[in-house]
Amino acid sequence: MSKNTEVIQQKDMQYYMHNYANFKTYKEDRSVIYAKGEKHFIYDNDGNRYLDGLAGLWCVNIGHGNKEIAQCMAEQAQKLAYYNTFGDSSTAPAAELAAKLAALAPGTLNHTFYGTGGSMANDSAIKIIHYYFNMLGKPNKKKVISRNLGYHGSTFLAHTLTGIQPTHDHFDLVKDLVHYVTAPYTYHEAGDKNEEEFCDFLVQELEDKILELGADNVACFIAEPILGAGGVIVPPEGYHKRTWEVCKKYDVLYISDEVVTAFGRLGHMVTSYNKFDFEPDVLVMAKGLSSGYIPIGATMISDEIFDVISRPKSDNPYFSHGFTYGGHALACAVALKNIEIIEREKLCENVLEQSPYFWEEMKKLEDLPIVGEVRGSHYMMGIEFVADKKTKAHFDPEIDITKRIYKNCKERGLILRPIDSVCIISPPLTYDREAIERTAHIVKESVLAAMEEVEIKV
Template sequence: MRKTIESTTLGVSAWQQDKDHVIHPYANFEHFATEGATVYNRGQRHFIFDDRGNEYIDGIAGLWCVNIGHGNEELAQHIGNQARNLAYFNTFEDATSPSAAQLAAKLAQLCPGDLNHTFFGTGGSLANDTAVKMVHYYFNMLGQHKKKKILSRNLGYHGSTYLAHALTGIASTHLGFDLPQDDITYLDTPYPYRRPEGMDLEVYCDHLIEKMEEKILEIGPEHIACFIAEPIMGAGGVIVAPDGYLPRAYALCKKYGILTISDEVVTAFGRLGKMIASKEMFNVQPDIMVLAKGLSSGYVPLGATVISSEMYKVIGRPKPENPYFSHGFTYSGHALACATGLKNIEIMERDGFCDHVGTWGPYFKDRLCTLADLPIVGEVRGSHFMLALEYVKDKRTKEPFPNDINIGKMVYRSAKKRGLIIRPIGPLNVLSPPLTFDKEAIDRTVHIMQESILETVAHLHKEGAL
């Protein structure tokens, strides 16, 4: 018998249909059943519009990803043309498309060192799963079958597929899922704002590296396959490690025969003013780079796992018992997605998006730092168009707000009613706007943030929470 779904009846709102039938990522089930979701139906540059016609500044680029801005007509036309020509054909074994080949060649040009070989997927989570799967395959092909363990970091974020979620070091998100964590060790977060009292940054960096080496020796380097890290930690709090931390961590990995994975899902394609940040900004050369989000500016789902020529020489050898590399997805190297990524990069390079962020990123941070004097702002941090504010109950002691006060969400709600979308993450608000953000958008954003924080402070005082 055919199932009848009343909420698809003509005239029922998208809001109601969504509430009745869509399972949202990271849904808050305490509130969703009554509040539902805001329906956004149009975007232009760094503005987003809901189905009631309300305009908002998109302070989070959709979710770190709409780098060239909403509604780019040139990219939209290109996507339509590609769809008419060839939307999809599989890339299994001996098939490809011009766009998959050309985008892989372009990524080899953009990525540092010998990162010359790309496996395509549909997003960052899948790309991180692929990276670890390739690492294990690589060591197995070398006969080093014991090298299975993975070093990640507390508060690192690497996705939500089964393995990528386990790589993610945000403990609260693990609850209830029974993730495959037995082979994963979470290292200390390189979190300067929360470093031990009285410890300067140089000593703190020494401390982190010493603890990392101790953990490597405790596990045994012969058991450790790889270390995965974001150049700047994203969803874990926009945490910028002390100077020198990443090069020293990578040097430890090289010393002990551990491969390195740079998760540039957020940081690549202009967010920090560079197309690729690892080498140019942080002086590290990974064995594997993971890309997504800004790769297609979110116009279509696309992710990439880029590996070194050294790795490819090993995994590209046919096994006697099975010559196939038995890994792949229906949408790997999707012709439309790859064409979108290629055109997106062309637009970014031609129109100087990285230069724009290089100019306005420091201004954005400087303006946001003017909010550091507000009563609950403990720290403003980040780089260029990847910034965050951390709120505290007591600025002198850095005492956090209790869990029952969702301070980030309170400021978010106040900002949203003023026409600004920011991202609440516990005691933080994150700002990661489209790279079209200009002086007017920055100034307006900071003004709304100030008003929203002050309104939140007044409410906390009224409730006796401050």
């Protein structure tokens, strides 16, 4: 390790409080300082190269170091990096991107409100929905139904929407706003039920929850099509459409949080409609929208919502919600260029083409005694580790099995992300056969090495 790296690490430890900082280990586990990226490879400050099995954080969909994006940034920055889009100001990139998103999104999702990331986009979704029901003269329709293990962000409101209970420890939440239902986690939650019965249970539970809270009090249901940070959980077949139908029955709006799944990760630009056959009332996007080159998030709303909220009130005509950097010209220009690249380079098609081989290779890991399940879809994958395949019991947290696997993968040149008992893989959409082969090989070797470390015999 170079001296320069040590200096950066020292400053990093002393002055920079990380996202999701681990205050137990941050003094021993010096940070890896990433310095450069190229397509699906990432380099640390000492020049070591890794396959980026995580696409930064499920976001660098077009891959790192894209020169076209850099050029687009430079051109837009020289022309006009920023102007506010409050009231009657706008810019061409903000308008063009909104029009492009309307063309990509299903049904009547034709109106985009911008922010700078996924949490903010979810906050906006809730505020807009509350405003909508206020305008309709239904001020009690305020409660939100979310799911255990759902992840919707870290602002005060988005953290409350998030159903990963340990993340709530020692924080306060928005009181009595959000109510959680069971995660559609067949592997752990289905018990004796088969997938169909489990789906029936989940759909009924949602309906019961709406009735328990009172349909007149429930504003919306928020759900990721595939739960990401909660452990890459794929709901049972038919779940999306059936939960959407329950929502429609009770005038409960459906927010589809596609912060991770949109822009190609599952082989489609938008998955709610194209893959799961339903049309949400609100669609939330971020991450792959700019492939992480610049912070941007989008909350798309239907014509039906827009028609109501855009009626000027007699007392105050303003929709008093907006951010300095919402509709940022440079960010919107980058997002437009990013979408152009995904389409032109046929990255969705690459995901659809490579996925069968990717899954065939990765599913083989289930033969290992500590791999409980390899699940997900296309370029969104979670590998769950268990100490006992029959009971599905997890390892003692002290063993930190997934962190061991993460470290072993890193030593062998692959970055993935350990979250509790699951290792997450969600690579750039440029991942090709060679990268897939190498990933499968490294993960297997790393799991075997971890088993040896904790003295588990094959």
